[in-house]
Amino acid sequence: NAGVTQTPKFRILKIGQSMTLQCAQDMNHNYMYWYRQDPGMGLKLIYYSVGAGITDKGEVPNGYNVSRSTTEYFPLRLELAAPSQTSVYFCASSYSGREKAFFGQGTRLTVV
Amino acid sequence: KQEVTQIPAALSVPEGENLVLNCSFTDSAIYNLQWFRQDPGKGLTSLLLIQSSQREQTSGRLNASLDKSSGRSTLYIAASQPGDSATYLCAVYPSSNTGKLIFGQGTTLQVKP
Numbered sequence: 001n002a003g004v005t006q007t008p009k010f011r012i013l014k015i016g017q018s019m020t021l022q023c024a025q026d027m028n029h030n031y032m033y034w035y036r037q038d039p040g041m042g043l044k045l046i047y048y049s050v051g052a053g054i055t056d057k058g059e060v061p062n063g064y065n066v067s068r069s070t071t072e073y074f075p076l077r078l079e080l081a082a083p084s085q086t087s088v089y090f091c092a093s094s095y096s097g098r099e100k101a102f103f104g105q106g107t108r109l110t111v112v
Numbered sequence: 113k114q115e116v117t118q119i120p121a122a123l124s125v126p127e128g129e130n131l132v133l134n135c136s137f138t139d140s141a142i143y144n145l146q147w148f149r150q151d152p153g154k155g156l157t158s159l160l161l162i163q164s165s166q167r168e169q170t171s172g173r174l175n176a177s178l179d180k181s182s183g184r185s186t187l188y189i190a191a192s193q194p195g196d197s198a199t200y201l202c203a204v205y206p207s208s209n210t211g212k213l214i215f216g217q218g219t220t221l222q223v224k225p
Contacts, residue, residue, distance in 0.1 A: 042216055050211045
């Protein structure tokens with residue numbers, strides 16, 4: 001029962017570096033999401049996907065890119081990391097968007 | 113634009129109290145509303161999902177209600193325990209069916225023994 005798996009759990013990046021946050025789900029869910037969570041700010045939607053090959057921007061997409069080549073994987077790419085991207089990132093999935101959403105354990109990213 | 117608000121941001125109660133957490137949303141055109149629990153340093157776990165046609169959902173000591181016309185939901189926790197200490201978040205799924213799940217800022221609950 002893996003559910004939603006995110007890697008890595010922690011990462012420190014230097015300003016200007018790039019990295020990919022990995023997300024995989026084994027529940028055959030169509031919908032997948034990337035959120036960032038800043039202290040006291042709730043969750044802000046970065047990108048989401050309603051199926052393989054389909055992605056769309058959320059509230060805060062600038063500085064990020066995504067791809068969805070398969071149902072299982074939904075990686076989030078950070079290009080030219082900035083201190084403002086220091087946050088906890090969560091990946092989530094649901095079958096159709098109308099059912100319960102399942103979350104990964106998060107990736108804590110610090111940009112210095 | 114749909115906005116979700118949770119008040120209060122933090123709440124501290126003694127063990128055994130019944131308590132209510134509040135969630136409000138600006139656009140009543142929602143398909144459903146979910147309540148989540150988040151423990152420190154962990155991901156979110158879905159507690160209850162209420163469809164727009166429903167008035168309430170119950171799971172154990174938890175009861176969530178939904179008044180779509182007034183844009184409000186409440187999460188009622190009966191006989192609170194220290195293990196209930198966590199952050200509780202609500203999220204709405206708009207009926208426009210864009211796929212987005214929109215969250216409030218959460219209420220951090222501390223239940224003191």
